[in-house]
Amino acid sequence: MCNNSLAEEKFKELDAFIDGLEEDEGNLIVILHKAQNLFGYLPREVQLHVSRKLKLSAAKVNGVVTFYSYFTEEPKGQHVISVCMGTACFVRGASDILSSLQEKLGIKCGETTKDGKFTIDSLRCVGACGLAPVVIADGRVHGRVEIDDLDKILVELESGVR
Amino acid sequence: MSGHKQLRIALRNCGVIDPENILEYIARGGYMALGKILDEMAPEDVIDELKKSGLRGRGGGGFPTGLKLEFARRNEGERKYIICNADEGDPGAFMDRSILEGDPQSILEAMAICGYAVGANEGYVYIRAEYPLAIERLTIAIRQAYEAGLIGDDIMGSGFSFDIKIKYGAGAFVCGEETALISSVEGNRGEPHFKPPFPAEKGLWGMPTTVNNVETLANIPSIFNMGAGRFAEIGTKTSKGTKVFALAGNVNKVGLVEVPMGTTLREIVYDIGDGIVGGKKFKAVQTGGPSGGCIPEQFLDIPIDYESLKEIGSMMGSGGMIIMDEDTCMVDIAKYYLEFTTDESCGKCTPCRIGNKRLYEILCKITKGEGTEEDLDSLKELGGIIKDTSLCGLGQTAPNPVLSTMKYFYDEYLSHVRDKKCPAGICSSLTRYEIIADKCIGCTMCAKACPTACISGKVREPHKIDQAKCIKCGACFKACKFDAILKS
Numbered sequence: 001m002c003n004n005s006l007a008e009e010k011f012k013e014l015d016a017f018i019d020g021l022e023e024d025e026g027n028l029i030v031i032l033h034k035a036q037n038l039f040g041y042l043p044r045e046v047q048l049h050v051s052r053k054l055k056l057s058a059a060k061v062n063g064v065v066t067f068y069s070y071f072t073e074e075p076k077g078q079h080v081i082s083v084c085m086g087t088a089c090f091v092r093g094a095s096d097i098l099s100s101l102q103e104k105l106g107i108k109c110g111e112t113t114k115d116g117k118f119t120i121d122s123l124r125c126v127g128a129c130g131l132a133p134v135v136i137a138d139g140r141v142h143g144r145v146e147i148d149d150l151d152k153i154l155v156e157l158e159s160g161v162r
Numbered sequence: 163m164s165g166h167k168q169l170r171i172a173l174r175n176c177g178v179i180d181p182e183n184i185l186e187y188i189a190r191g192g193y194m195a196l197g198k199i200l201d202e203m204a205p206e207d208v209i210d211e212l213k214k215s216g217l218r219g220r221g222g223g224g225f226p227t228g229l230k231l232e233f234a235r236r237n238e239g240e241r242k243y244i245i246c247n248a249d250e251g252d253p254g255a256f257m258d259r260s261i262l263e264g265d266p267q268s269i270l271e272a273m274a275i276c277g278y279a280v281g282a283n284e285g286y287v288y289i290r291a292e293y294p295l296a297i298e299r300l301t302i303a304i305r306q307a308y309e310a311g312l313i314g315d316d317i318m319g320s321g322f323s324f325d326i327k328i329k330y331g332a333g334a335f336v337c338g339e340e341t342a343l344i345s346s347v348e349g350n351r352g353e354p355h356f357k358p359p360f361p362a363e364k365g366l367w368g369m370p371t372t373v374n375n376v377e378t379l380a381n382i383p384s385i386f387n388m389g390a391g392r393f394a395e396i397g398t399k400t401s402k403g404t405k406v407f408a409l410a411g412n413v414n415k416v417g418l419v420e421v422p423m424g425t426t427l428r429e430i431v432y433d434i435g436d437g438i439v440g441g442k443k444f445k446a447v448q449t450g451g452p453s454g455g456c457i458p459e460q461f462l463d464i465p466i467d468y469e470s471l472k473e474i475g476s477m478m479g480s481g482g483m484i485i486m487d488e489d490t491c492m493v494d495i496a497k498y499y500l501e502f503t504t505d506e507s508c509g510k511c512t513p514c515r516i517g518n519k520r521l522y523e524i525l526c527k528i529t530k531g532e533g534t535e536e537d538l539d540s541l542k543e544l545g546g547i548i549k550d551t552s553l554c555g556l557g558q559t560a561p562n563p564v565l566s567t568m569k570y571f572y573d574e575y576l577s578h579v580r581d582k583k584c585p586a587g588i589c590s591s592l593t594r595y596e597i598i599a600d601k602c603i604g605c606t607m608c609a610k611a612c613p614t615a616c617i618s619g620k621v622r623e624p625h626k627i628d629q630a631k632c633i634k635c636g637a638c639f640k641a642c643k644f645d646a647i648l649k650s
């Protein structure tokens with residue numbers, strides 16, 4: 001976990017969020033969304049905190065976290081590059097884009113580079129199929145991506161230029 | 163997209179109104195249907211009207227919507243629920259997202275109508291977290307509808323109350339299946355369970371629940387405004403109204419199309435979609451997403467509806483429509499879908515968890531050139547068993563992409579296993595690149611592009627590929643401006 005007082009702030013915000021919700025047994029998922037937004041991922045201590053606060057077993061919380069692919073127990077890199085692997089992107093060459101990106105960064109999809117800079121992951125259809133193949137770099141959508149565009153995208157991410 | 167042959171009912175307001183302003187929805191006749199219903203109609207009449215319209219579920223199954231509401235009405239429960247299924251899991255489809263972003267009020271109005279019909283006072287929209295803009299618009303729409311007194315307590319002074327809340331998905335395709343969805347709304351792992359009991363009997367928190375797809379709901383206010391009779395005049399004998407498709411892939415004009423049921427694939431691909439990119443040859447159209455199949459050219463002229471698509475081994479599905487050209491390898495496509503379904507299988511039952519994994523492994527073997535003809539038989543046999551024995555729709559339909567491509571493109575499978583060739587040139591292990599000495603002018607471009615430095619040759623002299631070191635990446639093929647590299 002990062003800086004302790006910072007983490008404390010985040011736990012406080014999470015608790016306030018939980019207290020503000022209407023009573024509903026089905027709230028666990030929305031709470032985990034909030035927690036992941038705050039912390040960036042769902043490490044053990046965050047899961048335990050949620051389970052204590054909601055009076056649920058830690059096994060139940062972990063069961064839900066591991067079931068849904070949106071939740072992650074590993075921190076992500078500074079920059080996240082997601083390649084859309086939806087069908088429309090796939091038939092327009094998304095797998096070549098993904099393999100080339102993996103080769104460039106020397107990591108597999110779902111992994112983070114050793115220096116913590118980049119994470120590659122894959123998505124399934126962001127609804128921009130008309131622009132296929134689509135790559136999302138730190139939330140920014142790049143359409144009709146070709147392998148030759150990847151270097152530029154990586155440089156842009158690293159330098160913060162957009 | 164050309165308006166030719168299209169008819170907009172579900173998409174009537176998309177792109178026309180400001181989705182963040184309820185007044186614009188009302189100005190286009192919004193909440194008129196709900197007002198009329200609360201004022202003049204008994205719940206049973208609402209159900210009869212929907213039955214008369216012939217509306218069937220647009221989320222994939224095609225179950226008659228009126229009938230579904232009738233079941234939920236008949237079942238007793240302390241409380242009842244209406245759930246809008248906005249999980250839209252088919253990768254390559256975005257009909258529901260567009261409706262939620264373009265016309266969120268229509269969904270709220272329809273949910274209130276369904277609530278009144280079955281006797282439910284609470285509704286949930288279950289929406290995938292990957293759709294932030296749709297979530298934002300929906301949130302605004304709900305707030306405005308409450309402020310206008312069009313949902314909430316005592317709607318328009320009728321005494322009928324209906325609340326709507328949002329629930330978020332978290333990236334699990336199987337949560338689109340209604341029993342899994344309900345389990346997820348309850349805050350649990352989204353694992354499906356055996357039906358019966360159906361949600362209409364025991365759904366959310368054990369209460370009678372109706373789950374309706376976004377596009378299904380978007381049709382409902384229009385049915386009451388235009389009259390069920392007129393709605394039922396559109397479409398085919400068994401399938402009424404229109405269907406929205408997300409046209410994508412190797413077609414010139416991609417995007418959403420809404421056409422009357424009974425339109426042919428040819429009209430969609432060529433008249434609306436303007437044909438195949440780059441003038442290439444059409445090969446297949448995929449409908450029904452991971453549960454559907456690939457339809458070859460010979461069926462381009464059948465009028466599409468729920469039944470006709472099923473007959474040819476595919477299905478309507480939610481409306482993803484992917485056009486594939488001659489450069490698409492059908493074995494590779496089948497493998498793609500199986501990878502998706504094995505990834506998304508919740509693992510609760512063995513045929514789906516293990517069986518589909520085996521199918522996927524066999525397909526991998528085939529695309530690597532290690533497959534045998536016996537493997538093709540195993541695919542068929544195993545596929546049949548998985549369909550018959552899986553617990554939920556995901557497993558039951560997962561083999562469809564394999565079985566339908568085997569049915570219509572068997573030669574292509576045979577080429578892979580017998581001749582060790584991929585006719586489309588996609589499966590890299592089966593592809594070979596060679597330089598034609600006569601055509602090569604020795605420009606060295608290919609050698610510069612090759613990542614493994616396996617192309618040798620002097621400037622202005624024919625080059626050569628060292629096949630032992632070639633990883634078949636195709637970079638040289640792309641780099642050569644003189645058509646001197648042969649891909650086979």
Ligand SMILES: Cc1cc2nc3c(=O)[nH]c(=O)nc-3n(C[C@H](O)[C@H](O)[C@H](O)COP(=O)(O)O)c2cc1C
Pocket residue numbers: 218219220221222223224225227247248249250251252335336337338339340341373374375376378379480554555556
């Ligand atoms: C694996 C699986 C995934 C599904 N995904 C969706 C989906 O994303 N959206 C949807 O509306 N229905 C989906 N369905 C169908 C739902 O179970 C249910 O039939 C539908 O929401 C009912 O609404 P309708 O009658 O309006 O179509 C899925 C079914 C299965 C088996």
Ligand code: SF4
Pocket residue numbers: 336353354506507508509510511512514515552553554555556557558
């Ligand atoms: S068929 Fe697959 S997704 Fe459905 S319950 Fe069985 S394992 Fe889970």
Ligand code: SF4
Pocket residue numbers: 595611612613614615616617627628631632633634635636637638639
């Ligand atoms: S296919 Fe790739 S590895 Fe093989 S020769 Fe061409 S560039 Fe080199």
Ligand code: SF4
Pocket residue numbers: 597601602603604605606607608609624625641642643644645646647
């Ligand atoms: S790029 Fe083409 S023409 Fe140039 S050396 Fe390579 S094969 Fe020959």
Ligand code: FES
Pocket residue numbers: 084085086087088089090124125126127128129130132134253254255
């Ligand atoms: S398939 Fe990639 S955006 Fe839809």
